[in-house]
Amino acid sequence: MVVEKPSLETVWGWLHAVPDPEIPVISLTDLGIIRDVQWQDDTLEVTVTPTYSGCPATTIINLDIETALRGHGIEKLALKRQLSPAWTSDWMTDAGRAKLESYGIAPPQPAGGPERCPRCQSTHLEKISQFGSTPCKAQWRCTDCLEPFDYFKCI
Amino acid sequence: MSTANIDPNKGDLFEFLCRMGDNTLVLGHRVSEWCGHAPVLEEDIALANTALDLIGQTTLWLDLAGKVEDAGRDADRLAFHRDVWDFRNLLLVEQPNGDFGQTIMRQFLFDAWHLSQLTALMESSDAQIAAIAEKSSKEVTYHLERATDTVIGLGDGTEESHRRMQNALDLLWPYVGEMFVADAVDEAMVAAGIAPNPASLRPAYDTLVNDVFTAATLTRPESDFGHRGGKSGKRHSEHLGHMLTQMQWLQRAYPDATW
Numbered sequence: 001m002v003v004e005k006p007s008l009e010t011v012w013g014w015l016h017a018v019p020d021p022e023i024p025v026i027s028l029t030d031l032g033i034i035r036d037v038q039w040q041d042d043t044l045e046v047t048v049t050p051t052y053s054g055c056p057a058t059t060i061i062n063l064d065i066e067t068a069l070r071g072h073g074i075e076k077l078a079l080k081r082q083l084s085p086a087w088t089s090d091w092m093t094d095a096g097r098a099k100l101e102s103y104g105i106a107p108p109q110p111a112g113g114p115e116r117c118p119r120c121q122s123t124h125l126e127k128i129s130q131f132g133s134t135p136c137k138a139q140w141r142c143t144d145c146l147e148p149f150d151y152f153k154c155i
Numbered sequence: 156m157s158t159a160n161i162d163p164n165k166g167d168l169f170e171f172l173c174r175m176g177d178n179t180l181v182l183g184h185r186v187s188e189w190c191g192h193a194p195v196l197e198e199d200i201a202l203a204n205t206a207l208d209l210i211g212q213t214t215l216w217l218d219l220a221g222k223v224e225d226a227g228r229d230a231d232r233l234a235f236h237r238d239v240w241d242f243r244n245l246l247l248v249e250q251p252n253g254d255f256g257q258t259i260m261r262q263f264l265f266d267a268w269h270l271s272q273l274t275a276l277m278e279s280s281d282a283q284i285a286a287i288a289e290k291s292s293k294e295v296t297y298h299l300e301r302a303t304d305t306v307i308g309l310g311d312g313t314e315e316s317h318r319r320m321q322n323a324l325d326l327l328w329p330y331v332g333e334m335f336v337a338d339a340v341d342e343a344m345v346a347a348g349i350a351p352n353p354a355s356l357r358p359a360y361d362t363l364v365n366d367v368f369t370a371a372t373l374t375r376p377e378s379d380f381g382h383r384g385g386k387s388g389k390r391h392s393e394h395l396g397h398m399l400t401q402m403q404w405l406q407r408a409y410p411d412a413t414w
Contacts, residue, residue: 053294054209131204
């Protein structure tokens with residue numbers, strides 16, 4: 001039983017600790033998909049936007065948010081889906097981008113392709129496929145170290 | 156789009172939303188039939204991801220259709236419990252996969268229309284439709300880019316790939332016209348500022364596909380004759396029913412099964 005409503009800052013902190021189910025090295029707030037957190041009377045309202053409309057992780061993400069917040073004693077919770085403005089990879093935080101790269105996934109670039117190989121930093125790269133292991137990624141290869149790697153698509 | 160805000164007949168709006176959702180549903184299912192069968196692994200993944208985007212968009216469109224209809228049907232109910240004559244998709248998207256070239260040509264012909272339709276719908280007087288269009292257009296931009304590159308690569312490829320792409324174009328071109336023919340539902344959507352007049356999208360479509368066919372060394376068929384009957388539901392091709400027996404079998408055999 002929560003006697004006092006936790007501050008929004010506290011709630012954002014909790015959400016920051018919830019990992020993305022498919023790329024657990026970054027959190028949901030790193031990904032930029034939590035658009036708003038508000039108290040509506042005694043109900044905590046969390047607004048989430050999907051990365052891709054068919055991304056199967058979306059339902060897991062909602063479940064993870066709910067589990068985390070319930071674990072912190074939130075009893076009245078409402079999850080809202082927001083489609084517009086549509087999610088863009090620009091909303092990913094700098095910390096999130098750095099974590100992606102050290103995990104081996106090249107972060108999104110406005111130019112439409114990876115800046116460098118996340119393993120050896122070479123800029124000699126080639127695209128293998130416009131799609132990858134999840135809707136948000138494409139497959140590239142480094143022509144120096146020859147390692148294939150995932151590139152987080154810029155949308 | 157016009158700023159007129161005549162409240163459309165609920166039935167017309169429901170029809171329109173089913174057309175959008177059934178296009179993505181039927182094409183999404185068709186493309187998913189490739190899963191595990193594509194010529195190379197990268198293409199298999201690309202097709203599966205494209206199908207996933209389309210099915211995701213379907214959920215958005217058909218859920219909204221269900222809300223507008225207000226008869227207790229959600230996206231799943233609409234997808235799995237309607238019969239052929241209730242589907243409102245274009246004839247193009249229900250055509251069988253054929254070979255890989257035919258699948259890619261069908262995708263290109265649809266994506267080129269789909270993106271311009273979604274771009275226009277982003278200005279819709281209906282905020283929910285505009286939001287779905289905004290979300291979908293990002294995904295479809297990517298689909299069109301890939302389909303364009305692949306049509307050019309295969310059309311201007313080997314003798315065999317060129318022949319297959321030209322055959323695919325000749326086979327599928329008669330299904331293009333239906334996308335641009337307006338009926339009473341379209342007219343109601345235009346009057347309400349909800350959707351563009353289908354015919355208004357044709358000039359830009361022609362310019363785009365002509366450029367791509369030129370780059371792909373493909374010859375556009377001379378006749379623009381177009382089969383009709385998909386989006387009205389009056390005359391689907393025989394292929395849709397066969398597809399539905401696969402897509403719907405579980406809900407038909409075990410109604411309302413969940414997991």
